[in-house]
Amino acid sequence: MTETPAYEPPKIWTWNKGSGGRFASINRPIAGATHDKELPVGRHPMQLYSLATPNGVKATVMLEELLALGHSGAEYDAWLIKIDGNQFGSGFVAVNPNSKIPALMDRSGPAPIRVFESGAILVHLAEKFGALLPSGGQARAECLSWLFWQMGSAPFLGGGFGHFYAYAPEKIEYAIDRYAMEVKRQLDVLDRRLADNEYLAGSEYTIADIAVWPWYGSLVKGVLYGAGEFLSVQDYKNVQRWTDAIAKRPGVQRGRMVNRTWGDPASQLHERHDASDFETKTQDKIAEPAAS
Secondary structure, three states: OOOOOOOOOOOOOOOOOOOOOOOHHHOOOOOOOOEOOOOOOOOOOEEEEEOOOHHHHHHHHHHHHHHHOOOHHHOEEEEEOOOOOHHHEHHHHHHOOOOOOOEEEEOOOOOOEEEEOHHHHHHHHHHHHOOOOOOOHHHHHHHHHHHHHHHHHHHHHHHHHHHHHHHOOOOOHHHHHHHHHHHHHHHHHHHHHHHOOOEOOEOOOOHHHHHHHHHHHHHHOOOHHHOHHHHOHHHOHHHHHHHHHHHOOHHHHHHOOEOOOOOOHHHOEOOEOOOOHHHHOOHHHHOOOOOO
């Protein structure tokens, strides 16, 4: 039986075939729009264009938490952007030249302000409303440090471990082992921090928790990539405790429903334009669930 020869990279890489695996049909080595399509605009100050992936959930949870705190200026319209080529429409690319969800247009002032990248959206909204981000000192430093920890760490979880474990067209032992080791190290970092702190920045719930929870909370509950048993996530007791506490928050429960197109139809609110939509416009009430 002949072994597959080792891959030898060419001197110059060229894009001459699909990469295979899930999402391969939309991957490309260039940026920019592929077609003309304007974005809809609703009546609220905040216009969000997103999908309920972990990064998208950060933005909708943040907006729902702000509304729960009484910040009416955080009212928003959430428009669904499926990751099937819609992110390359001209209107969306104008809001986010990186063609990734979520993207926000803040229309509360005299001129619209675009904000892209989930971390930037969290900081923009926290500073705008003076909420969920400590004003100074060690607490602020901790909050921002853990926020940016998530930004730097999640690509190893998603694009690294998640891709090779769940989406790649073939299982590559080296790649899976390499990224599993890193993800377990990250979980240990979180577990040690949460052993002595209720939340990541200390005693108060902040945008750091909002950023980390959709990724690592889903991971330790075995939801993300179906990898709970593989990663022995039950061992991270402090992350489990923190995850459960955040999941009970009403703003989190609402936020994770917005722009969701999979799972229980009662958990899917494809678009959100009014607070009453959670009671009247989930997919179990208006239609058959959409394919993810």
